[in-house]
Amino acid sequence: MKPAHVCLIEVVPKEGCELDPNEIGGAFIRCYVAADTVELARGLVVQQLETDRFHVERVEWCVNGRTAEWEKPDDEDAEALMRQAETSGDVVYGRVDAWDKESDGGEVDGAR
Numbered sequence: 001m002k003p004a005h006v007c008l009i010e011v012v013p014k015e016g017c018e019l020d021p022n023e024i025g026g027a028f029i030r031c032y033v034a035a036d037t038v039e040l041a042r043g044l045v046v047q048q049l050e051t052d053r054f055h056v057e058r059v060e061w062c063v064n065g066r067t068a069e070w071e072k073p074d075d076e077d078a079e080a081l082m083r084q085a086e087t088s089g090d091v092v093y094g095r096v097d098a099w100d101k102e103s104d105g106g107e108v109d110g111a112r
Contacts, residue, residue, distance in 0.1 A: 005038060008029075008059075
C-alpha cells in the first residue's frame, strides 16, 4: 500500500467551485493522498483541486504523513483521513480554513 501524504495548499475558488467565489477570497485546504513520493502526491492533489474548480495559489508544504514530522502527527481525525486516502486511492480533503473577499486573510468559517 502506498503511504499517505499530507499537503497544505492555498487556493482561490473559481466559478463552479463548492466554495462560492463571490464570498470566499481564498482558503488553506489540508489534503491527504496515497502516493509513492512527495512529488507524485503534490501533483495528484493539485490536479484534483483544479478539477474541483480551485485555483492553486501555492503548495505550503507536502510531506509523507507516515514518516515525516508534520504539524499534527497525533491528530485522530488526520489519522482517519490518511487511512481513507490509503484505502480509497482518492485525494481526501480535510480541514478548510477560508477567508472572505473583504478580509485580509482572516478566517471566515474555520474548519469544515
